[in-house]
Amino acid sequence: MNFFKTILPVIFLLILHRASHGQSDTTYFSAYDVKLKKESKEYAAYYELNNGMSREGKVERFYPTHESYGFAFYAENRPEGHTKQLFKNGNLYQEGNYENGSRSGIWTLGFENGQSFASVKYDQEKSLNHAVVINIMDSLGTLLVSNGSGKYSGPNPLNREITIEGEFRSGLKVGEWTSKKEDRTLDIEHYTALGDLISGTSWDKDGKEYHYTVIEEQAKHKGGMEGWIKHLKKTFRYPAKAIRNDIEGDVDVTFIVNKNGDLENIEVLNGIGYGCDEEAIRVVSKSKWNPGKQKGQPVKSRMRFRVAFRLR
Template sequence: MPLRFSLLFLSVLWMSASRSQQSPEGLDYYFKPTTSIPRYVAVTEKKDSGWYREIFFWPEKTLAKSLWFKDALCEVEHGPQSTFDMDGFLKTRGTVDNGKKTGPWLSFDHEGFMTDSINYRNGRRFGISMSFHSNGYNEDSTNMDENGNGVQVSWYDNGTPSQAGAWVQDTLKNKRWVYFYKNGNRKATEDYAMGKKISSACYDSTGTQLPGECEEREATFSENENAWGKFLQRNLNPNVPVDNRAPLGMYTIAVQFIVTKNGELKDFKALTKYGYGMEAEVIRLLKKSPKWIPALQFGQLVNAYRVQPVTFQVTSE
């Protein structure tokens, strides 16, 4: 029944395509074309003002993206663009002019509250842009000129400053950036020249300077970069979708989790909904993981978000 339903849904899209010049296309987790079981289904239609494409989550069948393009290959975005989460809530909305963001771009959380209002000109941030915490307090404020040069000030959700510094060419940090703890004490300073960090200094929460340069480190499973892949291969049960009679095809499952300051994994959240026990199997596997090497930021241990994709394949052999 699930296989029959999947084929029926795609055939309905195909019949609709024949009548209105649409072309349904299966996309994988990374929005790349696939001939296997898709994570998304894209439907493209030629209209007077360009090519309009809707991308649906699959198998949820809810809208993920609403996009306009200049070309039939959908390579150059041009016009209003919107993205949505799996439950149908608007995530982002803005306009692209010939492949470059322009005007206000807005972001929203799951409850519909605006989290970002960023202005663009010719693909770069321009003018005053703001982002907000869930309690309504300002999180970031930037003021940029037409060349992408400007300043940023950020705050914690209690209103105390968290960081301040300058940007050049929209994305390159420049000159001195200063960071603060939530209690108001200085956390770190970093000196940049056109995006390149020259020097840094870190402090503990009492304001005492730590020795040496600030140490930064991503959360990793082991110093051996192949160790995590070997752990997954040893402990994953690849027969889960077969045992649960999933249709033939490839399924890329994605699970988000947090690596805590002590290296434990927690707060597992499936970002896909294929079912057939696959998301549950990946979460089971992650819960079995030994401790990771936690992330460092400004010389301090911090929590880090990670997303683990795992691909299952169901074949006829």
């Protein structure tokens, strides 16, 4: 054995919009594609059969009452390619493509009665909140927003539980916009004539007020990149068993940064064994994070973390 090998750990931080982990005959998910524990399956929007950690290619989805929920294509356990979601009656809810784990290109949406609802275009360089609106119709087929322009009041194409009111111009929000859920105002935002956010004010369920100038902020390591490198140098230990067996490779870890910045549900998505999986989890679990924010409010963030084990 060569005792003079140089150990080179490499770490990459990636955002994971949707991922699965663990292995089970039936895996339950929320409407936001978050994996649920079996004891929480009554809150599930859909389930998948016999996938667990092996989501590759076309994966069929089902409502808890067993009607088809649609399907999605996966590569390395994250959405890649065509996906389609259905209402229980079989009519289209939404359909589009994923690229590198994120929504991409034109997505079409429908109503439960079979009528077209909207078409939007996602830009990989911008957040989901900046999807460009092409057309929006009501459930009777009346065109409300045409070629990206028009005043609109109705369900948010990106989240139908919320109603929005304002003006679209060239597919983007301009002027003042209000979002509500039932009778509660969620936020009021102001945009430039070019669709850039100027400022926003949001309120949580307790009425606490938040001010923001960006729609979303991803969770970050408390020390930034420099702090993360220091944490790595101090914490990382290449497993002796892996060194003895010349084991190299990548370990993908998924975890949630909760609203307080604490880490939850740290699990290996793709592992290489020989103690490397456990080491990747240990390194992640000892890191400190600032929570992500959505419209100024702390939110849970699902992350994917790649630890590359290299020997030289």
